[in-house]
Amino acid sequence: MNFRRFTALLACLGVGIIVVIVAFLAVYSWPAVRLNGWGFLFDNSWDLGQLYGNPITVHGQQILPGAHYGILFLIVGTLLSTLIALAIAVPVGVGAALFLAEGMPPFLRSWLSFFVELLAAVPSVVFGLWGYVVVIPFLGQRLFPFMAKWFGFIPFFGGSTGSGYGLLTAGFVLALMIVPLIAATLRDALVSQPAALREAAVALGASRFETMRTVLLPATRRVLIGSSILATGRALGETMAVLMVSGNALNYLPHNIYTPISTMASFIVSQLDSALQDPTGMAVRSLAEVALVLCMISIAVNGLARLLLYYEGRQRASVA
């Protein structure tokens, strides 16, 4: 076997694990998929049933009496927290990228960018610790009551603000975790735009900021969209930080932006212990179905982002 074939084989063995992961999750959760049907995605009840009852047979599967698995609240929690994170992260990321790319002399740019990008290196559980120890008391006791009082007229901003664990806190922490992704990618794209674009805009009388807003940002639009989708993928799958600040609600749909939630990723961590109490094993298989759904969503989101960035790269390569 020559060297080329050898590296190809090792490489396939390595990255092929993703196929194995999806296949194993699918096979393992298949009884749960059969049992739960579409109700899994659209019902709002996760109930292990009577843990000490005799297992009954439904659709040929042994389950505990009263057991029902529906994860609508997880899907809603995951999507809403990601949406809030994006709503914060995209404008902040664009602003920071513009500031770093155009408002800084190059020698400062490199180190300030690095400082911001360090946010991406901080482990998720450290974000969780920070959120749990300082952000939640601050938001729950100071900012949320203030917001509910003065901005309560906006839909979903009013009502009880709870203890600080919840949707908005999770969204805020997630936003900080994904912002460096957006800011760094966009900054690189802005810096690498051809100088002629900038010069043309300035020659037409545009100020520096107008140049950025009307020429550079539209030119890097696809990079912004691609990196935002990548960031979405990361926010959807984020586990530890969300687990520590979201309040881990069960079977509960949020009624305002302060309500405790759970996400699919954090639910897998928080529920495995109790799912193991189920002697029929159906609860663990249903958790595997949660993991499968999460995995599929992440793959779809990432594939979309890569496709966009890939076409952007090919376009730029053909221009150059």
Place this chain on the structure above:
Amino acid sequence: MGLPAIEIPETALRPVSGRGLQRRLFDYLGWGLCTLAFLLLGSAMTWILVVVFLRGINALNFSVITHVTEGTGGGLLNAIEGTLVLALGGIMLAAPPGLAAGIYLAEFDRGRLAPTIRFLADVLVGVPSIVIGYFGYVTMVVALGWKFSVAAGSVALAIISLPYICRTTEMALRQVPRALREAAYALGASDGRVTLGICVPAALPGILTGVLLALAISVGETAPLLYTAGWSSYLWTGHFTNEPVGYLTYVIWAFITEPFESAHALAYAAAFFVTLFVLVISILTRMVLDENAGWRRLRPWEKRKP
């Protein structure tokens, strides 16, 4: 004769004062918002660092690194040891396929296999770490009967760090000039000799950077270890299976919610160690990769500028 007189409307010559003021205000507003966005990120980063380092240093004492965890007190020796064992184990498992994938993508990028490998590696980066942890639980811990163990935890970490090693290896090798390869092939060297003897040594700083980054990611991971490595407050006895092992990130997550001061101190100390390690590696890799930082001698084919 003579040129026809062109009527220039008087309004065209008058400066549009209101519009200019509006534009300038808009500029200031825009720059202000951009600066605000940057300051928000910078201050969040500073806030995190201050919390972790101040509280971490306050929680540090000598017994933290000399004693094992006892209940919710004691030290972190078992967790530090476990983190190192798991992370190094993960790297050792991930490095061969990761390097091979990177080499294949950079050197033999022809045909249909390379795009497939690249796509799978990209997908693997996007898979949430908890999904990999759950996969490890279902397969290794339960089906293979390894129980919570070093082996299961290391494999989970290896799956996570593999695509990073692959990507950075590919990037580093692509930086090596074609001329080096052509010269080697012209002398009759085989594929393996050209890659391992010429290209890999030339790209070594970049490749090592990728491995170090993967190490940092492994040290900071929690979710994939919770259900593969378990937790133990004893030192590792050297068994790869059937023996749970402690690690630092577990202490951060589990001990901060305990109602004891000693537990909080351990959580802060663990956060201090993990963050410090990750930051040091980030700064080191940055110095290797940064063009402006004066580390050019690491790329022998580039002539130094006078």
